[in-house]
Amino acid sequence: MFNTLQLPSGHITHRGARFVNRFLTPSLFWLAVIALVLGSGAARAESGVPNAVPPVGTHKGDDVPQPIEFPHNTHADVNQINCMYCHTYARRSKVAGIPPTSKCMGCHSVIATDKPRIKKLTEYWENKEPPPWRKVHDVPDYVHFTHEKHLKRFVFDNEGMQVENVAEVCAFCHGEVKKMTVAHKVKPLNMGFCRRCHEANEGPFDCWKCHK
């Protein structure tokens, strides 16, 4: 999809490359802008998200072992379940929300009950303990990020956008989670990343919009 937009910056990660990151990024930024201008026609045509310029930047996240190796791919890709079916608060709140265990059990009290991962889940359910999931995506406390407003802009108030394609909007910041099992952080989610996207999509630009 927007692989066309992948730039050399993709190889630069924060680890051991701070110098490069610090000094090359501004020029990479301009490269990105040029690439965007050249590639925007193609990107728009292929993307399921109209009226949007996806943000640019990658990050090579750590492997985060989870209590249950949750397969996002089985759910979102193979079975085509909408992200917001489980992350139900995304459209209504600043946080997307980890699905309540009762939601998992809604299906898994009958589906795939013999699989080891489901057995483990059932065990948590019966012990009345939610699985201790580990946080993969976060922004610092001084950043006010809200899922609600972003979904409004790119999905619900976005003319021509199909809600079924919401995963492509999620992917702006979370990467192609539907190709992953447990989530990996693949986008930098730092201020430059936010700022470039706000610039390209004419999002608000006042300091206090995010730092309040």
Place this chain on the structure above:
Amino acid sequence: MSNKVNRRDFLKIMGWGGVGATLAGCDMPTTVTLEEGKEEVTSYMIPEEYVIPGVGVYYASTCQQCPAGCGLHGRVREGRVLKLEGNPESPINRGRLCQMGQAGVQAHYNPDRITRPMMRKGSGLTTVSWDEALTHIQSKMEGVSGDRFAWFTDTVSGHQAVLMDAYREAVGSSRHYVHEIINNSVSRQVNQDMLGDPQPRLRFDKARVVLSFGADFLGTWQSPVHNAVEYAAFREAPRGVLVQVEPKMTLTGANADLWVAVRPGTEGVFALAVANALSAKNPAMLDGLPDKAKQLVRRYDIKKASRITGAAGEHIVKTAGWLAERSPSLVVAGASAEGHGHGYDTVAAIMLLNVILGNIGETIEASGAFPFPQLVARTGGTRDVMDFAKALDNKELDAVFFRGANPVFTAPESLGLRDKLGKVGLKVAFSQFEDETTRLADVVLPMYSAMEDWGTHVAAYQAGQAVIGIQQPLMQPLYEQTRGFGDVMLSLLKMRKVPGYDGYADYYAYLRDAFSALPDSLKNGASNDEFWASALQRGVLEVATGGGSLTAKVVDFDLPENPASEGAYTLVPSARLGLWDGRHANIPWLQEAPDQISKVVWDSWAEMHPRTARKLGVKTGDAIKITSANGSIEANVYVYKGIHPDAIAVPMGQGHETYGRFAKGRGVNPVKILALNTDGKTGELAHHSTQVQVSKTRVRDSMVIFGGSETQLGRKIVATVTADVYERTEGEA
């Protein structure tokens, strides 16, 4: 169009370039602060229907950070209280909340909370079970009866006070000591004697001139948030004039149109001189006053008063002029006027101005009788702590229950409470923190925080519409082994087999029942459940107070010809909205909020006039030793013009020996070295009359002061130019 880039455009361009350059640094990886997989994110097992994670739910409650009783709204997210705001439904604070109120969350989440019951075994306190602690109290209390038992508390009201009374009466005791070092006890007595109402309603909003003698009504006096709301109305057009007369500038003083420094103890002379100046223009003003009062007014002409008070004569004239021109006015007295051997007389002289200016019934209104006398606030000052010390001396007490008050910290050291408390067989502390008094207790009962407990509160100062403030838990208790005050009281009552309490499973059940028992007139036809639900939702319950009226009787009072203190310097133990009497010293937000006058953070300081500093050869930052007959303290000097040269002010609040990691070992406590002088008529501590000597000890110590300059250097807060000037210099707009 010209191609010239003028200076303004150049700056604009540079400005944007600058932003670009700054923002380039924002590609720093956020992993500097965040790492993946280090934190857990817990989901609900089954979601609550009305809870959306990330979206706050607001609950109403009542602020417990000072006795003013403001209503608050707590924002609760995912079961945790995050932010407090004022409750607009409360007539006390009308939607506002002061910094101490805001910082209530840090009292609640404070890492130094006591989390388990403790008992003294040998020399130290040992963790015990609730059963053991309560059984111990009950068995000890079996041998105690009559006045050998006492409560020692800060201001208490509502149903908690009802349960405290029930327990006290079951023991047969009449003793309940209430101690507040920040109080208005002397004024309450004068009000009672002159107006027939200890706490009349004051209308700052109606006054056109306010003359305040050390009443820091925007900071620490009676009901600061309520006063601030009324003050805003007072300052609206036509703008009211504020005159503040005091030895050390308070927050209110800093807002005054005319701030007058007077020699400590001479506030009454200033007041009488104003009366003198008023009567010079209009002799009829003094008609109807007792002869003695007339003589006192005549005694202080401007020249004499100016000599005694140290205030410029023209300031007395100006004040009298404003008062004569603008009516109605309001004259109030605060700590620095009350805290002398002749405190009562000083306040009476000040109140005399209200009488001759006709303010009584205008800006001073009757508060009316509160319909539920059992719920009204038990207030107090410093007299009770001295009576308490006397009772200890005479070995009159076998058991004392402490709640809220910390007298070992907020009473002068020479009262010797620390040792005298050893004479009491059973000292029980209902406490959230290990403060100086709790540390000496025999049994320590860990209490819920104000955000976890139930309660009802009736503020001593009722602002117009009288209310009962409802306190409800904003979240589940943080610690399993803490309990609610009402719950513990019910347990103790049941253990003592006091009839009438067996039916209540907990304090919540008791309150539900108490609300059902309220008269139908309050319920507006609602069922008991609806009535309770709406009380919780609104956070306040309005009650009608009976009319009541005020008298304008001038009491018999006298002042020494020259009431100024004799010694070289008078110690002013100043109070501030922030650390208050020291109860908030364990709250980091309040420690780091700069003092409103000196801008010092996390520390104590000694304020002195530049002239005094020159005489002593010290500068801001030098350390001095302040010695009274009862001990000495050391603090860094802060040189400032907002103080009388004869006064040295040290703020209250710091100097804790214990009280958690944020408070312990920080600064000094001026209350410690106060002399045990008392006001002749009320017996209250004359806390502004201690004479001290000052000597320099060290040069320049470290002291953190926010703000580099004391004045605006003649600059406006917002620069403005007139349209004329603009057109002349910038051309047509």
